[in-house]
Each structure stands twice: as structure tokens, then as C-alpha cells.
Amino acid sequence: MRRPMVAGNWKMNGTRAEAGALTRAVAQGVDAAKQTEVLLCPPFILIPLVADLLQGGKIAWGGQDLNVHAAGAHTGEVSGPMLRDFGCRYVIVGHSERRALYGESDQLVALKFKAAQGAGLIPILCVGETLAEREANQTEKVVARQLDAVTNLVGIGALANSVLAYEPVWAIGTGKTATPQQAQDVHRFIRTKLAALDNGIAAGLRILYGGSVKGGNAAELFGQADIDGGLIGGASLNADEFLTICRAGG
Ligand code: PGA
Secondary structure, eight states: OOOOEEEEEOOSOOOHHHHHHHHHHHHHHSOTTSOOEEEEEOOGGGHHHHHHHHTTSSOEEEESOOBSSSSSSOTTOOBHHHHHHTTOOEEEESOHHHHHHSOOOHHHHHHHHHHHHHTTOEEEEEEOOOHHHHHTTOHHHHHHHHHHHHHHHHOGGGGGGOEEEEOOGGGTTSSOOOOHHHHHHHHHHHHHHHHTTOHHHHHHOEEEEESSOOTTTHHHHHTSTTOOEEEESGGGGSHHHHHHHHHHTO
16 A cells, blocks of 8 residues: 655745745644645755754655765755755756756756765655657656666666656646546556566655645546645745645545
8 A cells, every 4th residue: 555645846946034924834734634745945044944843743854856976066956855854855857847947857857866865864756748749749758868867877676765746847836736547547657667677666666746736626636546645836935825736545
């Protein structure tokens, strides 16, 4: 049985006051009796504040990215060990905004995945196709290529200690959600592809869906056989909306 997960990706948003209010509201509203694992991923600079508020509670926190190096002359960067030091349990790697806006290659994302695990963090690996790729029927090819870069570097065994997120780029922040069937089809493809390498790992792997998930569409998406929760951008900045999504996780 895969434990559902709902992760909030705040992206580059939030003042200290906003982050504090949002974190408090989510912590108060989350139903600890539910099995869904809830995670908040604030911008780096807000992590200490969020960590202090969530300390000792049920909600986990994590980073949105990390550098592949542990320390040293990398001005402006943040490493996996630094995130661990602030109590992060997870870190997002390969978000489509990192890939598209900051030129992160499949190979670099694979190295980040490895660096995250090396630092004791659980990577949340994002994969997904652009609209042009979907229209050219390249969805499976693109997702397979993104996955292969990681499994070729770290081996299928390493995926046992990770989370995947399928995030079609055309659905991120656009209000255009993939239909539950469209999402399920890709989630199924991912699980089947990984099952060819290791059945047990594929069966136990959590695959989140991300891309314009809202309170109103979460339950149907999360009800699909291979969708184990969501990675939530815009809607994670509103406590009520995010909590509604968390409740839809089960
Ligand atoms: P969105 O973003 O929910 O605003 O579409 C999802 C994500 O980028 O993780």
C-alpha cells in the first residue's frame, strides 16, 4: 500500500509574514488522523522559519532544488547537507522550471537526484512533457528519457527511496489540468516501465501528479489507480485550498 502524499511547492513566493501565516494555518488545519503525508517546500530563505513552526509536528518540509556539490566555491547555491541541517526530509529535483528556465539537463537532474540521496534527503523527481512534445506524440519518449538518465546513473534500486512527480509542463500554472485519464495513462506508463527493471520497487513507488491541481479536481485525480497524490504549486499558497487538496489524498 502506497502512502498518499500532498506536497506544496511554493516556488519563489512569500514574505516572512505570509510564510508564517500559511504554515500555521496548514499545520492547524491538517487532519493528523489521515494517512496522507503532507510536505511544504518553501524558498530556501524561508526554510528555517517554516522548520521552526513545523518542528515536532506531522508535516514535513523540504527544498525546491539543491546543488550537486556538498560545499565549496559555488556562490549563490545551496547544498543537500545544508538542507538536511535544517531538517528537510525531501527535496524537489528536475522541476520543469529548473529544466526550462535554468537549463538543467537530464544528466544534471540525475546528478542532483544522487546528491540528494547522498545527503540523506529523499528526492522528488519531476518529469513531464511540453505541449509541443505532447502534440507530437512524444510524451512517453520524453518521460522515458528523463527517467533513464536517473536509473542509468543511480540504478533502479535507488528509486526505492524516492518519489516521482509527473508534471506535464502545459498544465503547470496554466489552469489546464490534465484529465484524470490523461494523467493516469502517463503514471501507468511510468510504473510499467520501471516494473520492467524491478517489479517491487515500481509497485511501491509513489508517483504524484502536478499541474493546476485545485481543491475541486484533486479527488478525481488522486482516485486514479497510479496517482498517489500531488505536487501543488499555485494552490499551495492558499491554506484552505491546500487543505482541501490534502483531504482529497485520503
Ligand atoms: P501548479 O504548479 O499547481 O501551479 O500548476 C505545480 C508545480 O509546478 O509543481
